[in-house]
Amino acid sequence: MKDLSRRQRAILQFIESFLDQNDYPPTIRDIQRDLDISSTSVVDYNLKVLENRNHIRRNRNISRGIELVGRVNHRNVIAIPVIGQIAAGLPIPVPGDLEQADSAETVEVGADFAPNAGRDLFALRVKGHSMIDALINDGDVVVLRQQVTCENGETVAVWLRDEKETTLKRFYLEGERVRLQPANMTMEPIFTPANNVEIQGRLVTVLRSVV
Amino acid sequence: MKDLSRRQRAILQFIESFLDQNDYPPTIRDIQRDLDISSTSVVDYNLKVLENRNHIRRNRNISRGIELVGRVNHRNVIAIPVIGQIAAGLPIPVPGDLEQADSAETVEVGADFAPNAGRDLFALRVKGHSMIDALINDGDVVVLRQQVTCENGETVAVWLRDEKETTLKRFYLEGERVRLQPANMTMEPIFTPANNVEIQGRLVTVLRSVV
DNA sequence: TATACGGAGGAACATTTGTTCGTGTCAAGC
């Protein structure tokens, strides 16, 4: 892995920084110019080495056909629109016209953290400490999948009609009533009639940026 | 925003899906071919419209010089290597040679969630429920910044020498002793002599994928 | 009806960009 010449390392590094600054890969001549290499063939030669060493992938006969192996590429990342806040006393904002929300803030998440991502994901910023029992803190961002039903055991955001309250709990339908179980195992569940529970979405991901 | 012709919308959509499948933007002729447009000038014309409408940005005279406005681009996302596990009874793995860890698993995080990102970030997968008091669950991924000192009030991963234990708490140096305060405000702090505390890193981000 | 204008078509043209070939240098190993 380390058997690269100084020039090859420089090329690799240039490609990385180029990709950081542009949304397209560099051309051979971009590389040549930046590194003051006398000929494109030299660049080509070294790119071939890098390709064999599996540091890059090349699409022949395609301009800018250089891809970095093992790099963050958009494919692994999805952007989820943050459409509002979630708090104990407030109903959850309706995901409504997610598509048009061009200007909306987004959070980016690795695909691992948003399995089966589709257009039905949306994110909310948590206000207040009411969801401590779900191990969710003030300021966290929760990603939800929009759905109005759920399987037993799934963690969902529900609106409790009587209490006029939003909460995040594991959902278990037990006959006529529903058991809402906090993620924190040391805490007690809530029992409530099934028709008091309105499912707003299923919890997919929690993101916390510690200050 | 919606005043685009059918064709213009199709082009925009094609660029998006092309970018999903390749690491480089499409050429005008790629677009022409896919959408069965008779001439490159038509594509060019419509790209100009899209550019004026601020849906794309173009780098003239540069092949594949099309950038989508407001798209997930690598610049906003960083990959952080997951170098091991963190558990109450275990010391934290040493970040050691992060650079060489090419093959390591990574998590991708939006730049918002990893401020001042540098090479000094690493991630650990949480094992066990010992960090419930820090609102961190089994299976969560925590991102840490490698550092051996910290400011008062920062949340840090510390190794308690006597207890031979790792824990995540807010750190407060109070004279000769240290107060370690759980993130969950309802829980009690730990007090311990300053020289019993070994700071391993500062907590930056918590990621949770809910099953 | 005449005009203006958004859109589309075709084709030639100018650059940009990838590819290849012949040659040269230099250090390591025989």
Next chain:
DNA sequence: GCTTGACACGAACAAATGTTCCTCCGTATA
């Protein structure tokens, strides 16, 4: 000294790709 292999040069060539002109069509509007 000779050979070999990694690395570098330059230049010419061939595609790939962006640009521009001129023309045409249909619809809305004066």
